[in-house]
Amino acid sequence: MRVRSATLTICGKDLRQELRTRESFTSTFFFSLLVQIVFSFSFDFQKLGLGFEDVGAGILWITLTFSAILSLQNSFLIERERNCLAGLALCPCDPSAVFLGKFLANSLFVLAVQVLILPLSSLFFGYDLLRVLPGLCLVVTVNAVGFSALGTLFAAISVRTRRSELLLPLLLLPAATPVVIWGVKATRLCLSGRPLDSYGYLVALSACFGVIFTVAGVLLFDFVMEE
Amino acid sequence: MEKTEKLLRGLELVLFLLVAALMILSLYCVFRVVPNEVTMGAVQRIFYFHVPSAWVAFLGFFIVFVASIFYLVTRRLLWDVVAHAAAELGVLFCAIVLFTGPIWARPVWGTWWTWEARLTTTLVLEMVFVAYLVLRTQAESRAQAARLSAVVGIVGFLDVPIIYYSVHLWRGHHPIVFKSSGGQGLDPIMLKTFMLCMTTFTLLFLLLLAMRIRLGLLQESLAELKEQGSIPGA
Numbered sequence: 157m158r159v160r161s162a163t164l165t166i167c168g169k170d171l172r173q174e175l176r177t178r179e180s181f182t183s184t185f186f187f188s189l190l191v192q193i194v195f196s197f198s199f200d201f202q203k204l205g206l207g208f209e210d211v212g213a214g215i216l217w218i219t220l221t222f223s224a225i226l227s228l229q230n231s232f233l234i235e236r237e238r239n240c241l242a243g244l245a246l247c248p249c250d251p252s253a254v255f256l257g258k259f260l261a262n263s264l265f266v267l268a269v270q271v272l273i274l275p276l277s278s279l280f281f282g283y284d285l286l287r288v289l290p291g292l293c294l295v296v297t298v299n300a301v302g303f304s305a306l307g308t309l310f311a312a313i314s315v316r317t318r319r320s321e322l323l324l325p326l327l328l329l330p331a332a333t334p335v336v337i338w339g340v341k342a343t344r345l346c347l348s349g350r351p352l353d354s355y356g357y358l359v360a361l362s363a364c365f366g367v368i369f370t371v372a373g374v375l376l377f378d379f380v381m382e383e
Numbered sequence: 384m385e386k387t388e389k390l391l392r393g394l395e396l397v398l399f400l401l402v403a404a405l406m407i408l409s410l411y412c413v414f415r416v417v418p419n420e421v422t423m424g425a426v427q428r429i430f431y432f433h434v435p436s437a438w439v440a441f442l443g444f445f446i447v448f449v450a451s452i453f454y455l456v457t458r459r460l461l462w463d464v465v466a467h468a469a470a471e472l473g474v475l476f477c478a479i480v481l482f483t484g485p486i487w488a489r490p491v492w493g494t495w496w497t498w499e500a501r502l503t504t505t506l507v508l509e510m511v512f513v514a515y516l517v518l519r520t521q522a523e524s525r526a527q528a529a530r531l532s533a534v535v536g537i538v539g540f541l542d543v544p545i546i547y548y549s550v551h552l553w554r555g556h557h558p559i560v561f562k563s564s565g566g567q568g569l570d571p572i573m574l575k576t577f578m579l580c581m582t583t584f585t586l587l588f589l590l591l592l593a594m595r596i597r598l599g600l601l602q603e604s605l606a607e608l609k610e611q612g613s614i615p616g617a
Contacts, residue, residue, distance in 0.1 A: 306538070309534070309538065310535075310538075313518070313531045313534060313535060314518075316522070316523065316527060316531060317518065317521035317522055317523065317531070318521050318522075318523065319521050323514070323517065323518060323521055326510075326513075326514040326517060327511075327514045327518065327535065329510075330507045330508075330510035330511045330514065330546075331511055331538065331539060331542050331546075333507050333546050333549060333550070334542075334545045334546055334548070334549035337549045337550065337552070337553050338549060338552075341552075341553065358552075361549070361552075365545060368541070368545070369538070372537075372538055372541065376534045376537065376538070379455055379530050379531075379533070379534055380530075380531065380534055382530060
């Protein structure tokens with residue numbers, strides 16, 4: 157119970173701060189938008205004769221991965237200002253509550269950007285979002301949460317180092333390979349209009365990934381926060 | 384610390400003599416004794432180095448995992464030195480695997496690289512532990528480097544089977560180069576040479592590990608002396 161209330165307090169603190177400054181959301185959203193624009197320059201869909209279902213999964217996942225890294229980075233960089241990290245470490249609660257609170261807030265940030273990016277990508281690339289919406293929502297949610305679980309732990313590690321901006325992608329991208337692979341594969345099946353049965357196992361695998369690294373984060377976060 | 388150092392010195396000498404003798408024997412067997420493989424020809428001989436390198440790389444990463452857990456539990460710096468040494472060697476042997484693989488693949492598969500499960504996993508694994516080594520250089524204090532890298536060492540190793548499984552679902556299979564059943568089977572001399580090479584590489588790995596651990600301990604003592612101001616001008 158105490159861990160739960162502390163988790164919600166820390167998550168609430170991050171959400172409140174974001175609602176007041178809108179720093180992370182704005183920059184992450186525009187970054188995602190720019191990635192999509194660069195893609196539309198890079199692949200001339202009509203000329204190449206490609207449908208969105210062929211390459212769309214890749215585009216959506218590259219956008220999600222890079223924007224999530226930005227937002228994860230920011231969630232701990234703001235704590236470095238005025239030595240808030242020490243404040244978090246001194247919180248009279250279990251360190252795992254700090255991890256869970258941050259993880260929850262990060263997952264919500266990553267998903268909030270996707271809520272705007274998915275309709276925009278449907279406009280840009282001309283695919284029928286409504287037709288694939290339920291499946292796509294499920295795939296994106298589960299994989300984004302799994303990515304955030306490992307990402308939160310690694311962001312907390314990298315923020316402690318001198319070049320945290322460089323280190324986070326270096327640490328996170330190889331280690332998060334499984335969720336990216338499963339995410340892309342499930343998204344591709346979903347975009348091509350297959351039923352949930354054909355990619356449900358991929359979603360389940362990503363969910364397992366999320367669970368494993370949430371547990372790892374809860375167990376190991378204490379060592380990361382130590383001064 | 385001094386006791387460990389003395390022990391390591393003795394161990395190094397024994398291992399050095401063993402490895403020197405076995406390496407010469409292995410090279411002789413690989414290039415003079417073993418027959419050419421029927422379909423792949425001479426290039427198949429690279430597997431006597433490729434597979435043992437892969438094995439010791441994985442052994443190295445496993446040692447990182449175990450030593451990291453021991454460090455977090457006991458907080459003895461020795462375990463961190465062991466983890467660091469094993470990570471460096473793991474990355475080194477993994478790089479050997481990534482170089483020798485394509486040399487074989489080019490004539491046999493007709494391509495330097497393919498995104499197949501074991502290749503991709505090895506590459507991703509190399510990246511995880513390169514990041515581990517970069518992290519160590521970027522930490523703000525010695526204790527922090529040990530603590531943070533221990534967490535990455537544990538998480539990174541736990542990730543290996545998951546990465547392998549994920550890539551396996553995505554792409555196909557690795558060739559079975561040493562096939563023991565069906566067809567003509569493996570020439571017994573090939574199997575013997577292969578086992579010899581495995582032993583040699585394992586001992587070589589242990590020798591390098593002992594040397595690197597001793598070097599790490601010396602670095603620790605030096606840093607300690609510098610901190611105490613016992614070295615003028617340092």
